Amino acid sequence: MSSFDAARLYFEQAAEHMGLSQNMRTLLLTPERELKVQVAIERDNGEIGTFIGYRIQHNSARGPMKGGLRFHHEVNADEVLTLASLMTWKTALVNIPYGGAKGGVSVNVRNLSPGELERLTRKFVDEIHDFIGPDKDIPAPDMGTDAQVMAWIMNQYSKYHGFNPACVTGKPLELHGADGRTEATGRGVGLCTAEVLRRKKMDIKGTTIAIQGFGNVGTFTAKFLHDQGAKIVGVTDVSGGVWNPEGLDVPELIRYAQEHRGIAGFEGTEPISNDDLLTSEVDVLIPAAVGGVLNVENAPHVRANIIIEAANNPTVPEADESFNEREILILPDILANAGGVIVSYFEWVQNRQHFRWDLERVRKELDRIMLESLNKVWKIAEEKGVSLRTASYIIGLGRVGRATVLGGM
Ligand SMILES: NC(=O)C1=CN([C@@H]2O[C@H](COP(=O)(O)OP(=O)(O)OC[C@H]3O[C@@H](n4cnc5c(N)ncnc54)[C@H](OP(=O)(O)O)[C@@H]3O)[C@@H](O)[C@H]2O)C=CC1
Numbered sequence: 289m290s291s292f293d294a295a296r297l298y299f300e301q302a303a304e305h306m307g308l309s310q311n312m313r314t315l316l317l318t319p320e321r322e323l324k325v326q327v328a329i330e331r332d333n334g335e336i337g338t339f340i341g342y343r344i345q346h347n348s349a350r351g352p353m354k355g356g357l358r359f360h361h362e363v364n365a366d367e368v369l370t371l372a373s374l375m376t377w378k379t380a381l382v383n384i385p386y387g388g389a390k391g392g393v394s395v396n397v398r399n400l401s402p403g404e405l406e407r408l409t410r411k412f413v414d415e416i417h418d419f420i421g422p423d424k425d426i427p428a429p430d431m432g433t434d435a436q437v438m439a440w441i442m443n444q445y446s447k448y449h450g451f452n453p454a455c456v457t458g459k460p461l462e463l464h465g466a467d468g469r470t471e472a473t474g475r476g477v478g479l480c481t482a483e484v485l486r487r488k489k490m491d492i493k494g495t496t497i498a499i500q501g502f503g504n505v506g507t508f509t510a511k512f513l514h515d516q517g518a519k520i521v522g523v524t525d526v527s528g529g530v531w532n533p534e535g536l537d538v539p540e541l542i543r544y545a546q547e548h549r550g551i552a553g554f555e556g557t558e559p560i561s562n563d564d565l566l567t568s569e570v571d572v573l574i575p576a577a578v579g580g581v582l583n584v585e586n587a588p589h590v591r592a593n594i595i596i597e598a599a600n601n602p603t604v605p606e607a608d609e610s611f612n613e614r615e616i617l618i619l620p621d622i623l624a625n626a627g628g629v630i631v632s633y634f635e636w637v638q639n640r641q642h643f644r645w646d647l648e649r650v651r652k653e654l655d656r657i658m659l660e661s662l663n664k665v666w667k668i669a670e671e672k673g674v675s676l677r678t679a680s681y682i683i684g685l686g687r688v689g690r691a692t693v694l695g696g697m
């Protein structure tokens with residue numbers, strides 16, 4: 289089953305509850321535009337490097353399309369379409385005035401020098417600049433991209449269309465970025481985790497947590513939850529991970545990871561593989577890396593009572609079904625990781641108003657939207673007797689569907 293077919297099942301579960309017509313389902317599932325471009329650069333050794341880039345614009349019924357840009361060797365059209373559709377439901381669920389899009393280049397960034405990475409980014413913008421922009425489609429960071437990459441995007445876009453920082457979000461603070469964007473996704477994940485624990489009457493102090501992925505989202509999630517008194521007992525990155533049943537010293541681990549470009553060998557820990565982390569005995573499991581990691585094989589062995597989907601699309605439908613049957617609570621990606629796009633929205637607003645917010649205001653507004661969204665999802669799930677994922681889709685689909693009908697063709 290393709291990744292989009294799998295994501296489509298989640299869509300269909302909600303559409304069924306809503307009694308959505310077949311024609312409306314087809315319209316909402318069909319992407320508006322799919323770009324596939326050649327991204328050719330000169331390598332440092334003088335050779336040619338040819339890569340494939342994608343930008344898939346899924347739906348603009350509620351506003352300009354919004355979504356991250358992923359640089360990863362597993363990027364392909366099917367995955368980008370899946371992620372673009374998730375952005376449509378996510379922006380609608382948290383009620384920010386956007387549609388959904390996603391982009392990516394199929395490349396292993398670890399094999400690129402900083403100069404090659406910059407040339408690749410600029411070349412990608414050369415290929416797609418006419419299709420993006422502050423009122424069309426606004427890229428942002430995702431796996432393998434960061435504030436520096438967003439700065440190059442803004443600079444390259446400006447060469448064609450004039451200075452306009454609102455054309456991309458997740459930029460460095462010195463270049464019209466927003467205070468709090470870098471931490472935003474992890475903060476939102478942490479906030480949701482704390483709220484779910486509160487609702488489940490579990491004390492966050494001493495709650496054991498395992499996190500897969502220690503990049504932008506994983507580190508800020510770990511930091512937020514560690515600061516609240518949770519015990520982060522295991523984390524992994526692509527090459528494996530570290531485990532300490534007494535709880536990891538997260539600030540030290542972050543410093544270590546920056547210095548060593550990875551977490552392996554962190555003092556006072558046992559090594560743990562990605563597979564073992566996912567089935568470890570913890571209260572809360574937080575996938576914060578690639579998609580599809582919770583699957584038919586490992587789902588029966590997952591021992592956590594709560595799964596918070598920081599990554600996009602980490603759970604395949606069969607695993608989701610098995611978790612629901614076993615009453616394992618899953619907070620879905622389109623809610624749990626929405627903090628990033630919410631603060632991207634604040635950045636875009638600030639860029640358009642030429643008025644900077646301070647960190648306190650960003651955090652306050654982010655926390656408010658995350659908690660209000662979670663509350664609404666929880667209420668719908670209870671009222672309709674559906675999972676938190678289906679409730680999230682019901683809200684997201686409902687908003688996009690109504691905007692489509694009101695706006696007309
Ligand atoms: N950045 C954002 O604002 C948002 C991100 N997300 C989602 O969160 C997830 C993580 O994104 P982000 O933190 O930005 O990405 P980063 O590139 O910053 O970090 C990714 C992390 O995942 C690890 N990783 C990569 N491949 C694998 C693998 N096959 N198995 C286990 N670990 C792996 C990486 O390890 P290593 O460093 O060793 O390569 C790294 O620790 C993605 O699913 C993304 O779509 C969702 C919303 C917003």
Ligand SMILES: O=C(O)CCC(=O)C(=O)O
Pocket residue numbers: 354355356357378426427428429430457458600625626628629630632
């Ligand atoms: O910040 C954004 O605009 C998009 C973030 C993103 O790609 C995501 O939420 O998956």
